[in-house]
Amino acid sequence: MAGVSTSTVSLVLSGKGYVSDDTRERVQKVIDDYNYRPLRSARQLASDRTGNIGFIISDIHLSKSEAFYSRILLGAELEARNHDVYILISTVGMNIEIPKDIPRFTQSRDVDGIIIAGSVPKKLVRYLHNRDIPIVLVDFNIEDLKIDSVIMDNRSGMKAAVTHLIDQGIERIGFVGGSYHHPSIRERFEGYQLAMERAGLGQIARNPDFYYLEDSETTVETGKVGIAAILKKVTDLQAVLCANDTTATGCLLQLNKLGKDVPGEVKVVGFDDVNYAAITQPPLTTVHVPKVRMGVEATKMLLDKIEKPEQGYQTRLIPVELIIRGSSVPVNGQDR
Amino acid sequence: MAGVSTSTVSLVLSGKGYVSDDTRERVQKVIDDYNYRPLRSARQLASDRTGNIGFIISDIHLSKSEAFYSRILLGAELEARNHDVYILISTVGMNIEIPKDIPRFTQSRDVDGIIIAGSVPKKLVRYLHNRDIPIVLVDFNIEDLKIDSVIMDNRSGMKAAVTHLIDQGIERIGFVGGSYHHPSIRERFEGYQLAMERAGLGQIARNPDFYYLEDSETTVETGKVGIAAILKKVTDLQAVLCANDTTATGCLLQLNKLGKDVPGEVKVVGFDDVNYAAITQPPLTTVHVPKVRMGVEATKMLLDKIEKPEQGYQTRLIPVELIIRGSSVPVNGQDR
DNA sequence: AAATAATATCGAACCGGTTCGATAAACTTA
């Protein structure tokens, strides 16, 4: 329609090679007028790019009560849209078999790279990494593999929480965690111990009476059991830091059941700032994690990696922020 | 490698046409041995199917606190996997411009059909419907368009809730809702009125003092404001039914603040059974909606529609179930 | 036994782009 060959149109589309301004404008006009969009499958077949990225998440995480990973997905989608890239999602179970249950898109080369959000079976990551597919991990990492990752600053977050409590003159601070195999949870626990150490309270943070850890997935139950266990040994506990908001919610419920006033007798601090954190009773003090932004960053990193595969691996540390609500400070108004 | 032409391999793959058992086995063996997977882009280009389905959801819904729509997405993914189909997700804002902000995959024919989850701008649905793309709506519908949909049985759910309360000898039952433009919310309100009517309590359900509706998106705040408004007019309210669990949570918070005992003075019933409904204080009686299943059904319907576009449109009504927890019945044990 | 139908396989066109090499025109440079 513009009186040129398809090759020329292709050049206009990609912006490569030599095209006279005159021709370029003429072609562009036809494209605009007819709302022409190149067929992706044809492009994919001809070039070696698919323009898709895979998003892998465990089915547990996707359907968890908090929209934590959904928001990471949202961020990834927003950024992908900017680059005209599609996201193919795939859930995996935690007990998958390799290679039977490998996400399909990795088999038929339907993606240029993969984002893995949250913890998934390590052997899956190993398998994909060995196959030289660009990967970015979000809120996850595997010690011995050099894979790009986006993680929140768990240690600083915990440090801020500890400081917030110590500033109020509180010292007998415990910790309730869960799935210790998840790097974020481990880092949070370490952050707690480190910050306590620095404040001269190392003998408390190192005392197992003051913390509760377990290896299973964190649930509300974890919080209930955890705080109950600690209180049995430490009757005058003043505050508890939790590995995440889910656990913190469990602590709140259990403390309420035991008739302990929050924040009067025991203060509670969570981590993640999931949406319902603001509507617990009392509202939960917690460390805000910018989930959407993490998804955005992951996509950026991945696209970058796809573009320049040779560059070394990197880890992006996303800053977090302590949000102070009613569970850690005495109420002065009626609602705070 | 099997000593046959590519055409024959194609026939083996698709199971169409004539292939001798001998040849079929030989080809299949090579496929298995070499883990051969046909390249999707080549298939897409050659046939007119993409093997992808689009999943459209408003960005608000995807990042809401409850994992409601994420679970629908999960269900869709699980079923899609069974059919070796990919899901391309796209979020849309509620104030999009047509055709500028139309999800990309609809423009470049990258999907065979579309699932729309929850409410999105009506003009978007109209636009897509006019373009003759197979569509299935989940938890949404538009009165004047004949589009396949999967919806939960809102009226029956509300009826079960009303009956549950009436069985306890309660009559002064109110309703707190929100975004009335959402069909599910409207149906729930209608279900409430209808069930009350049938029980001879129509004069209550028709009395505006007993219900609170607004046009904005439902939030916790909606619940707080709603229950407060009703209590001002109906001081001896015995129970409140809510349009969803989010609103119900708001009611719980507000009742707690006002010093009203739940369920002693006022009983509260929600709708949806989102994950955190079990951990409110007290745990929330609510109507369970099988979200994952809705996603599964939607995918099934869509693939069916793609296969046989001519068949008439249908609506699949998914049954719901009342889950009785502490917010609507007196506690007899310590925790119930 | 001949005619017809069913089975089995393949060659070649095609899907809609990208990209390389060829060709030609317009500029530079010696």
Place this chain on the structure above:
DNA sequence: TAAGTTTATCGAACCGGTTCGATATTATTT
């Protein structure tokens, strides 16, 4: 002004499948 460059465009091969018609073989019917 001839030779060499840069700019502009295009033809044709190619990506890896699907599908239609042609052809050959085998089975069935009359």
